[in-house]
Amino acid sequence: MYGAIRSKLDNDLTLEKMLIYAIEDEYLARTEYELALKSLGDEKPFNSIINSEVHHINWLKELLQKYNIPIPEDRSYEFLKMPSSLDEALEYGIHAEIENIEMYERFLSHSLPEDVQEVFKKLRDSSKGHLLVLKNRKEKI
Structure with a gap:
């Protein structure tokens, strides 16, 4: 287990943590969207969302430091597989963004330093945006 799924058990x-x-x-x-791009080519919305994920990782690295x-x-590659279709990639993304949003909501219910709370809110809100984009794309296929 890894990430949001692992956090649910804690x-x-x-x-x-x-x-x-x-x-x-x-x-x-980030890896999920990289795999989608490798499998599907330069496909929307993965080609734009992946850049956000790189920023999110950097924000968290700064807080960790x-x-x-x-x-x-x-270790994310250990937990993911290459999607075989656009529909499958979108399903993976939708599920992952929902898990991500729920994780940040749970974290934000705790007492946190202001800078951590601010980053978690930005990450949650970004995931809400990604979720909307993924769902809209899925409706079009």
């Missing part, structure tokens, strides 16, 4: 969340689960989940998102938490290695 009943003792700490700042360190939340930041680690968050970066794991952003690694998953600030709070002296080692940056975990990216």
Whole structure:
């Protein structure tokens, strides 16, 4: 287990754990969209969303460094597979964004430093935007 899915099983969340689960989940998102692009070519919306995921990872790396938490290695490839169709890639993305939003909502219910709370809100809101784009694209196929 990795990222948002792993965070669901943790009943003792700490700042360190939340930041680690968050970066794991952003690694998953970036890799998921990379795999979609490798499988499908330069397909919308994956070609634009992937850039956001790189920024999200960098924001979390900055927080991890600030709070002296080692940056975990990216193991996301261990948990994903290449999509075989546009529909499958969109389904993967929709599911992942829903899990991501739920994870950040859960994290934001805890007492957090202001900078962490701000980044988690931006990440949640970005995932809401990605979810809308993915759902709209799915409706068109």
